[in-house]
Every structure is written in structure tokens, then in C-alpha cells.
Amino acid sequence: MKLELRGITKRFGEFTANDSIDLVVESGEVHSLLGENGAGKSTLMNVLFGLYEPTEGQILVDDQPVAFSGPGEAMAAGIGMVHQHFMLIPVFTVAENVALGDEHTRAAGILDLESTRRKIREISDRYGFHVDPDAIVEDLPVGVQQRVEIIKALVRDAKVLILDEPTAVLTPQETDELLEIIRQLRDNGTAIVFISHKLREVKAISTRISVLRRGRLVGTADPSAEQSELAALMVGRDVVLNRQKSAPKVGEETFVVRDLTVLSPTGQRIVDHVSFGIRQGEILAVAGVQGNGQTELTEAIMGLHKASGSIRLDGQELLGRTTRQIIRAGVGYVPEDRSTDGLVGSFSVAENMVLNRFDQAPAGNAVQLSPSAIREFAAQRVETFDVRTQGVDVPVSTLSGGNQQKVVMARELVDGLSLFIASQPTRGVDVGSIEFLHDRIVQERDAGTPVLIVSTELDEVLELADRIAVMYHGKIMGIVPGDTSRDELGLMMAGIQHEVQHDQHTVTQEGTRA
Amino acid sequence: MSHTVTATDSRSETPRPQAQTPEQDVVRHWNTPIVFAVFTLVSLLLFTLNASGKSATFRISTPNDAVHIPDLVAPTVPVGWVITLLMAALTVWAFVSVSRGRNVAGWQAALFALLLVAGFLVWVVGSAQNTSVFLTGLIAGSFVLAVPLIFGSMAGVLSERAGVVNIAIEGQLLAGAFTAAVVSSITDSPWAGLLAAVVAGVLVSVLLAVFSIKYLVNQVIVGVVLNVLVAGLTSFLFSTVLAPNSSTLNSPSHFTSIRIPVLADIPIIGPILFDQTVLGYGMYLIVAALYIGLFHTKWGLRVRAVGEHPKAADTVGIKVLRTRYINVLLAGAIAGMGGAFFTLVSSSSFSKEMTAGQGFIALAAVIFGRWNPIGAFFAALLFGFATNLQYVLAILGTPVPSQFMAMLPYLVTVFAVAGLVGRSRGPAAAGTPYTKE
Numbered sequence: 041m042k043l044e045l046r047g048i049t050k051r052f053g054e055f056t057a058n059d060s061i062d063l064v065v066e067s068g069e070v071h072s073l074l075g076e077n078g079a080g081k082s083t084l085m086n087v088l089f090g091l092y093e094p095t096e097g098q099i100l101v102d103d104q105p106v107a108f109s110g111p112g113e114a115m116a117a118g119i120g121m122v123h124q125h126f127m128l129i130p131v132f133t134v135a136e137n138v139a140l141g142d143e144h145t146r147a148a149g150i151l152d153l154e155s156t157r158r159k160i161r162e163i164s165d166r167y168g169f170h171v172d173p174d175a176i177v178e179d180l181p182v183g184v185q186q187r188v189e190i191i192k193a194l195v196r197d198a199k200v201l202i203l204d205e206p207t208a209v210l211t212p213q214e215t216d217e218l219l220e221i222i223r224q225l226r227d228n229g230t231a232i233v234f235i236s237h238k239l240r241e242v243k244a245i246s247t248r249i250s251v252l253r254r255g256r257l258v259g260t261a262d263p264s265a266e267q268s269e270l271a272a273l274m275v276g277r278d279v280v281l282n283r284q285k286s287a288p289k290v291g292e293e294t295f296v297v298r299d300l301t302v303l304s305p306t307g308q309r310i311v312d313h314v315s316f317g318i319r320q321g322e323i324l325a326v327a328g329v330q331g332n333g334q335t336e337l338t339e340a341i342m343g344l345h346k347a348s349g350s351i352r353l354d355g356q357e358l359l360g361r362t363t364r365q366i367i368r369a370g371v372g373y374v375p376e377d378r379s380t381d382g383l384v385g386s387f388s389v390a391e392n393m394v395l396n397r398f399d400q401a402p403a404g405n406a407v408q409l410s411p412s413a414i415r416e417f418a419a420q421r422v423e424t425f426d427v428r429t430q431g432v433d434v435p436v437s438t439l440s441g442g443n444q445q446k447v448v449m450a451r452e453l454v455d456g457l458s459l460f461i462a463s464q465p466t467r468g469v470d471v472g473s474i475e476f477l478h479d480r481i482v483q484e485r486d487a488g489t490p491v492l493i494v495s496t497e498l499d500e501v502l503e504l505a506d507r508i509a510v511m512y513h514g515k516i517m518g519i520v521p522g523d524t525s526r527d528e529l530g531l532m533m534a535g536i537q538h539e540v541q542h543d544q545h546t547v548t549q550e551g552t553r554a
Numbered sequence: 555m556s557h558t559v560t561a562t563d564s565r566s567e568t569p570r571p572q573a574q575t576p577e578q579d580v581v582r583h584w585n586t587p588i589v590f591a592v593f594t595l596v597s598l599l600l601f602t603l604n605a606s607g608k609s610a611t612f613r614i615s616t617p618n619d620a621v622h623i624p625d626l627v628a629p630t631v632p633v634g635w636v637i638t639l640l641m642a643a644l645t646v647w648a649f650v651s652v653s654r655g656r657n658v659a660g661w662q663a664a665l666f667a668l669l670l671v672a673g674f675l676v677w678v679v680g681s682a683q684n685t686s687v688f689l690t691g692l693i694a695g696s697f698v699l700a701v702p703l704i705f706g707s708m709a710g711v712l713s714e715r716a717g718v719v720n721i722a723i724e725g726q727l728l729a730g731a732f733t734a735a736v737v738s739s740i741t742d743s744p745w746a747g748l749l750a751a752v753v754a755g756v757l758v759s760v761l762l763a764v765f766s767i768k769y770l771v772n773q774v775i776v777g778v779v780l781n782v783l784v785a786g787l788t789s790f791l792f793s794t795v796l797a798p799n800s801s802t803l804n805s806p807s808h809f810t811s812i813r814i815p816v817l818a819d820i821p822i823i824g825p826i827l828f829d830q831t832v833l834g835y836g837m838y839l840i841v842a843a844l845y846i847g848l849f850h851t852k853w854g855l856r857v858r859a860v861g862e863h864p865k866a867a868d869t870v871g872i873k874v875l876r877t878r879y880i881n882v883l884l885a886g887a888i889a890g891m892g893g894a895f896f897t898l899v900s901s902s903s904f905s906k907e908m909t910a911g912q913g914f915i916a917l918a919a920v921i922f923g924r925w926n927p928i929g930a931f932f933a934a935l936l937f938g939f940a941t942n943l944q945y946v947l948a949i950l951g952t953p954v955p956s957q958f959m960a961m962l963p964y965l966v967t968v969f970a971v972a973g974l975v976g977r978s979r980g981p982a983a984a985g986t987p988y989t990k991e
Contacts, residue, residue, distance in 0.1 A: 051952070089869075091868075109866075111868065112871020115870070129859050130982070131982070136855060140856070140859050141872055143852040145851070151855060192870075501623075
């Protein structure tokens with residue numbers, strides 16, 4: 041089967057998300073779509089999958105023009121999609137999820153799940169998926185949930201499989217497993233569209249690479265191309281990958297967490313007896329797959345979660361204090377999700393700049409705000425952090441992701457911090473802003489502040505960290521030097537405890553990787 | 555198989571791997587044992603120490619019944635002690651269970667509730683002026699009161715399973731009761747009245763559906779507004795049109811009971827199951843059809859998918875909005891039938907706001923029944939029983955002030971929904987409008 045996009049344009053009002061894009065994918069081929077966040081990859085695939093209607097252009101299946109009014113028709117034409125956010129119903133079983141929309145029935149519409157179960161077992165055996173058709177989806181690890189998504193497509197005889205950022209939620213090992221599955225599918229004649237912004241994976245799996253930037257197809261590349269070449273194509277200018285930062289000049293250990301435990305309402309230990317310390321002038325990065333307690337760890341430090349244990353900063357106990365008191369103790373905090381926790385979208389840039397100090401001079405006092413002082417302060421922060429905005433009075437929601445993140449950073453990274461915490465500091469941010477934000481974080485470290493970074497992007501962890509703590513199921517699997525290999529980190533992220541004494545070469549798995 | 559799952563293979567080569575399993579700290583929920591202890595104390599103080607010393611008599615058969623079952627005579631003091639001791643035992647058991655990190659089993663709670671109800675009945679009947687009560691009548695009466703609740707809760711289950719919160723059950727019941735009364739009076743046919751009630755329920759649903767699905771208005775607010783609208787409209791029409799012409803417009807012809815011979819003579823359950831009107835039998839059919847439909851058919855799988863994760867349903871080609879519209883309208887039809895029960899079966903004619911909050915109790919039955927038709931059915935029966943008990947006890951003349959007895963059904967509702975259900979989880983997307991971005 042051959043799938044072709046010809047001159048696809050998709051506009052949302054004024055905004056052009058896709059600008060006359062041509063793309064061909066044929067069976068037995070992995071065609072990667074590389075691009076930054078917001079480059080228009082997902083929009084393009086949603087057009088292809090019938091979720092959006094293209095403004096202009098044509099979709100051709102085996103050289104026949106087709107028009108999909110909905111995902112049902114796209115699937116009937118043999119197109120399957122694994123969405124970035126899984127489209128599975130958490131309370132249903134695997135079989136129910138797979139059957140949904142394509143159910144086999146007996147008389148009177150009574151469900152016949154047995155044939156679905158049989159098909160799942162068949163596919164599961166063929167590709168070594170190890171998926172139990174009667175398991176409830178929400179009880180399964182994300183890696184397995186993703187396989188359920190793939191099974192969903194295969195049961196419907198997908199000839200073209202679109203994978204939208206499939207590795208975002210996976211550990212490095214799970215990623216390797218997925219790439220292996222993709223290879224098998226490719227060898228069995230499935231055409232694959234692999235969407236990602238991760239250069240390494242794209243290089244490892246593709247037969248062809250197309251690069252998207254700001255909605256336009258800016259070029260194609262060969263998988264043998266250098267990473268820096270691909271990065272330059274993706275970003276539109278030369279990018280320095282793996283910048284070297286100077287060695288840390290560490291001071292005293294002023295931030296100490298001991299036996300910190302956070303319980304979920306149902307009694308699960310989300311953070312499980314976590315202990316670590318950060319010295320002045322040092323960056324400790326917490327690595328781990330999303331949802332292993334990192335978010336709750338930072339929120340507990342900020343007093344946003346009930347917790348037990350001890351959190352000491354400069355000798356003072358922070359646990360049990362209110363969030364306001366913790367901020368006053370000199371803690372800067374960049375929350376994981378800027379749009380819900382970091383900013384008030386409808387407030388102006390200036391107002392957002394003083395959210396953490398609106399009742400302190402010069403922004404105001406306990407009774408009133410002083411708008412002119414706030415604007416002045418904000419203007420100066422906008423300047424220092426190079427926030428691209430039309431002014432300090434525009435709503436912060438009108439800014440791009442990268443600039444919004446700069447606003448949060450500018451607010452939190454003030455002089456005289458005694459601790460700086462940033463959770464996912466560059467999630468959904470363009471490469472240019474990532475460089476800038478990373479530089480600011482390293483600057484803060486060099487100014488002698490202990491810095492705690494939480495990131496699910498291993499690249500970011502490796503770039504920033506002086507030491508790395510890996511979390512898995514709420515526990516710290518080990519705290520290792522900043523130059524630890526990806527493979528070793530990957531094993532820890534999968535729950536294998538770091539053992540200090542063992543020979544590192546035994547866990548290096550270059551041999552098993554393709 | 556040889557070249558699959560690379561990492562798993564290599565992981566097993568790692569020296570001394572220590573796979574970590576997620577650990578669970580036991581969170582001890584002391585609520586249940588504490589509630590047990592409080593009620594045991596109540597039982598001790600009221601049912602035992604404050605017992606009248608007389609005997610409570612529960613009559614099961616009437617003298618002219620084919621099968622005669624002797625009366626149940628319960629001396630209040632000994633029965634009070636036995637029940638209190640059993641409750642105390644269950645309480646201790648519950649405390650021990652929880653301290654050992656286990657939760658109190660569902661059947662234990664059910665048994666406790668049963669003991670509590672039995673203890674209360676014996677005590678209250680024994681303390682009344684007339685210490686004899688017709689048990690079969692009490693249960694049959696509960697059932698009559700429960701029928702509209704059951705219809706209402708089925709409407710709630712269906713609508714919420716598809717992702718639309720239906721607060722408008724009250725309005726749908728009331729609209730159904732009104733139109734059934736008027737149309738049945740004019741045409742002299744209860745069937746026409748029933749049909750009109752269904753149409754009226756659907757009309758209320760149309761408003762709910764259009765505002766909540768198409769215009770994305772907050773579903774709770776639309777529902778509340780619709781209830782007020784229907785109450786106002788029917789009250790206005792009642793005062794201006796029905797009251798002056800009650801003989802022509804508000805004297806509906808009723809459905810009569812269809813008695814199934816022999817089976818209807820079975821004590822206690824006979825009258826409930828085999829001596830009903832068309833609406834009563836229809837109700838059983840609807841409960842069964844909804845249960846099978848929701849959990850065992852293609853249609854139900856799709857409805858539940860739409861209520862849980864509409865976007866996922868959309869990506870497999872299910873029409874989310876259409877599914878929601880259909881279910882909300884169907885729910886309106888079912889609630890309309892429940893409304894018809896008021897004026898075509900249980901009362902002689904329509905009166906102002908005659909549904910009296912039953913729609914909200916039906917909503918409670920939905921939650922108490924965990925969004926399952928069978929569960930909601932039994933929850934509605936429980937609420938019906940509480941209401942009827944209040945009526946019966948008022949007649950017997952109990953020492954409990956009537957105002958307290960009037961609070962009984964609502965107290966049961968609050969305890970049932972807030973206390974016993976606890977962590978019940980409804981359809982994830984109920985209340986959230988679905989839009990494609």
C-alpha cells in the first residue's frame with residue numbers, strides 16, 4: 041500500500057499549521073517526520089487520520105484520492121494511529137478496548153469478545169507483546185498500554201501505522217523494545233510513519249526522514265546524516281548539541297531531604313522514603329519516566345502535598361510550613377505545567393511576574409498593589425530574560441510556549457535564592473529557548489545556589505546534571521555522577537537498583553541494540 | 555520470538571537485578587467501624603434499654619389469603635438485646651479487620667444495615683400505640699413509592715453513562731406526570747397519557763441535550779434551571795387551567811393492575827412481582843434491558859466508552875455527540891414514564907409539584923447504585939422503603955416525632971451516598987462536554 045499526501049494545507053483561522061506538505065510512505069518503509077514541538081507534525085497526522093479536514097490538498101491511497109470524514113473511514117482505508125496520549129478507556133479491559141468501534145456481535149447485538157480475545161492472543165504471540173486480553177487497561181504499565189494501541193491498529197488490518205511521539209512516555213529500554221517492534225512490522229510490510237523530535241531514535245529507525253519546521257516541509261534527509269545536521273534542519277540554524285558546562289564549584293550541603301514520604305489517597309507511597317542532599321553550586325537532576333513520584337516530590341518540598349520525613353534548607357525545617365513561608369525562605373519553583381500551575385493565562389505578563397511577591401515591596405503591600413512599580417519590575421525582567429512580547433501588559437497566554445516559560449523563570453530566578461527547583465524546565469519549548477533557559481539554570485548554579493531539576497528528558501538531565509538521582513515507583517534507585525551512561529540510567533529508570541560496586545561494562549548494552 | 559523484547563533479555567543478564575515492586579502502605583479507613591460503633595450504641599440505648607417491653611407483631615398474610623403464614627411476633631426486649639449483641643460483635647470484628655489492615659467486607663456492612671433496620675422496626679413498632687403492622691403491605695407500599703424513583707434512576711444511569719449529568723430527572727418526572735394527567739383525562743386512555751408523558755420527558759431532555767451538548771453550558775446548571783422551569787410551568791398551568799376544569803382536564807383514567815393468577819398469591823413477593831400495572835411490569839423490563847444493554851452489547855460498550863473517554867471513542871469512529879443525544883433523549887423518555895406513574899397509577903390526579911424532590915432521590919440512587927441499573931434499582935427500593943416506613947409509622951402512632959420520621963428518607967439518602975458508598979467512581983467524562991479542538 042502506498043499513502044501519499046499532496047499539497048496538504050491546514051489553517052486554523054489566521055494560523056497556518058501545515059503549509060502545502062507533500063509526503064509519501066510505502067509499505068516496508070519507516071518514514072520519520074522530524075520537527076520541534078509546534079512544527080505541525082501532529083496536525084498533519086490528524087489530517088491524515090480524518091480528525092481534521094485539510095484546508096487544501098489531497099490524500100491518495102494507492103494513487104486514488106480519498107477523503108476521510110472521520111477516523112472510522114481512515115481506519116477502513118487501512119490507516120492506524122497510535123496517539124501520543126493513548127486513546128484507551130482506562131476502566132475497560134484490553135479486549136473491550138480493542139473491540140470498541142469494530143465489535144463482533146451475536147444475535148441482538150450481544151457482544152462476542154471471544155473472537156477479539158483470540159485475535160489479540162494471535163498478534164501478541166506473533167510479535168511477543170505479552171498482553172493479556174482480560175487485563176484492565178489502567179492497571180497496565182504505559183509500555184504495555186502502547187502495545188494495546190498497536191494491537192488495536194493491527195486488528196483492524198492497518199497497512200499504514202502512524203506513531204505520534206511514541207517514545208515520550210517510555211524508558212530507554214522500552215523505547216528499544218518499541219523500535220524492535222517497529223522493525224518487525226516494517227519487515228512484515230506495514231508502512232510506518234514515525235513522528236518524533238528525538239534525533240537519535242529517528243536516525244535509528246528510519247528509511248526516510250522528512251523535516252518539518254513551522255508548518256513547512258523544509259527538507260528530507262538520509263538516516264545516515266549527522267545529528268547536528270538534522271538538528272540544524274529542524275531548528276533552522278546551527279545548534280550546539282551537548283554543550284560543555286564548567287565543573288561545579290560546590291560549597292556546603294544546605295538542602296537536605298530525609299525519608300520524605302508522600303502517600304496517595306489510597307495509601308500508595310507515591311514518594312517512598314526519599315533522601316538526598318544538594319550542595320551549594322550543584323545541580324541535582326531527578327530522572328525517571330513520567331509518573332514515578334517526581335512531581336509529588338517537588339510539590340511536597342513546596343508544601344503542596346502532605347508528607348512525612350524532613351526537608352531542611354539552611355538548617356531550617358521546611359516540612360509543615362505553608363507554601364508562602366517556603367517561598368519566603370528563598371525557594372524559587374518552576375512547576376511542571378506552566379499553563380495550569382505556573383501562570384494565570386488571562387493575567388498580563390507584568391502581573392504574572394509578581395505572583396509570588398505581590399504583597400512585598402516594590403510590587404505592593406498587604407493592602408494594595410502598586411501597578412507602576414510592577415510594570416517597571418516586569419519590564420526589567422522581560423529585558424533580562426529576553427522575553428519576546430509586545431509589552432508587559434498583554435495577557436501572558438498570547439506568548440509562545442518558550443516565552444511563557446521564560447516569564448515563569450524570570451519570576452522565580454530572583455537574586456538571593458537559597459534553593460532553585462525546576463520541574464520539566466523546557467517541556468514544549470523551542471530549541472532556541474531551551475539553550476537560553478539551560479544557560480540561566482547553569483548561571484544560577486554558578487552563583488552558588490543548590491539547584492534541583494526534574495526532567496523526563498534524558499538529554500536534558502545529561503546536559504544539566506552534576507549528579508543524577510533516578511526515581512522509580514517513588515523510590516530513588518540511586519544517585520550517580522552526571523556523566524553516567526544512558527544505558528545505566530535506563531536500567532535504573534526501569535527499576536533496577538544502582539549498585540555502586542558493580543562493573544559498569546556489564547550493564548552497557550550496546551551489543552543488544554541494533 | 556528470538557529477537558523480541560531486547561531489553562527484557564538484557565535485563566536478566568544484569569548481575570543481581572533487584573526489580574522493585576510498588577509498595578503499598580495500608581491506609582486504615584476507620585470510618586466504617588466508627589459508624590458501626592455509633593449505631594451499636596444507638597441500638598443499645600434505644601432498642602434495648604428504651605424498649606417498650608411489649609411485643610411487635612408483623613402480619614404477613616391476611617385471613618383470606620390462600621397460603622397462610624403465621625404472624626411474626628417479636629418481643630422487644632429480648633430481640634433488642636440479641637440484635638444489639640450481634641451488632642456489637644460485627645463492630646468488634648470490623649475494628650479488628652481494620653486494625654489488621656483489611657477493609658470491612660461489603661456483606662458485613664449489608665448484614666449490619668439489615669440488623670439495624672430490623673432492630674429499629676421491632677423497637678418502633680413495639681413502642682407504638684398499635685403494636686401490629688402488616689409487613690406485606692409495608693413492602694408493597696414501599697414498592698409503589700419506589701417505582702418512579704426506579705424510572706428516574708434508570709434515566710440518570712443511562713444519561714450519565716453517556717457522559718451527560720442529568721439533574722433534570724425531577725423536571726422530567728414532573729413534566730411526565732402533568733402531561734399524562736391531562737392527555738389521559740382528555741382522551742380517556744391511559745395509553746395516550748403514557749405516550750404523552752414520554753414525549754414530555756423527551757422534550758425536557760431535548761433542552762438538556764441541546765444546551766449541554768451543543769452549547770456546552772454547565773450540565774448541572776442546565777438541569778437545575780430545567781427543574782425550576784418545569785415546576786413553574788406546571789404549577790402555573792395547574793392553577794390557571796387544570797384547577798378550574800379539573801373534571802375534564804385533571805381526572806385521568808388509570809392503568810389497572812394485571813394480576814397473574816396463583817403467582818400473585820405468593821406471600822410478600824407475589825403482589826410486588828405479579829400484581830402490577832403495565833408500568834410496573836415495564837419497569838422490570840427496562841431495568842433488565844438496560845443492564846444487559848449497557849454491559850453485554852455493542853451498543854452499551856459504545857455508550858460507556860463515550861461516557862468514559864469520548865476522544866478515544868471518537869478515534870475509533872464512534873459518533874460521540876450523536877450517542878450522547880440519543881441517550882439523553884432516551885433517558886427523558888424513561889423518566890417521562892416514571893412521571894406517568896404518579897398520575898396514571900399511584901395518585902388520582904395531578905397536583906402542584908407532586909414529584910416533591912423524588913428526582914433528586916433518584917439521582918442519589920444512581921450514585922448509591924454505582925451507575926449500574928441493578929444497583930440503582932435496589933438503592934431506589936431502599937429509599938422507597940424509608941419513605942413508606944415513615945407513612946406507616948405515622949399511622950401507628952410512634953413515640954418518634956413525625957418531623958423526625960419525615961427526615962428518614964433523606965437521612966438514609968445522605969448516609970447511603972456519603973457514608974457507605976465512599977470511593978465509588980462514576981463515568982470519567984460525565985459532566986464534561988466534548989469538543990474537537
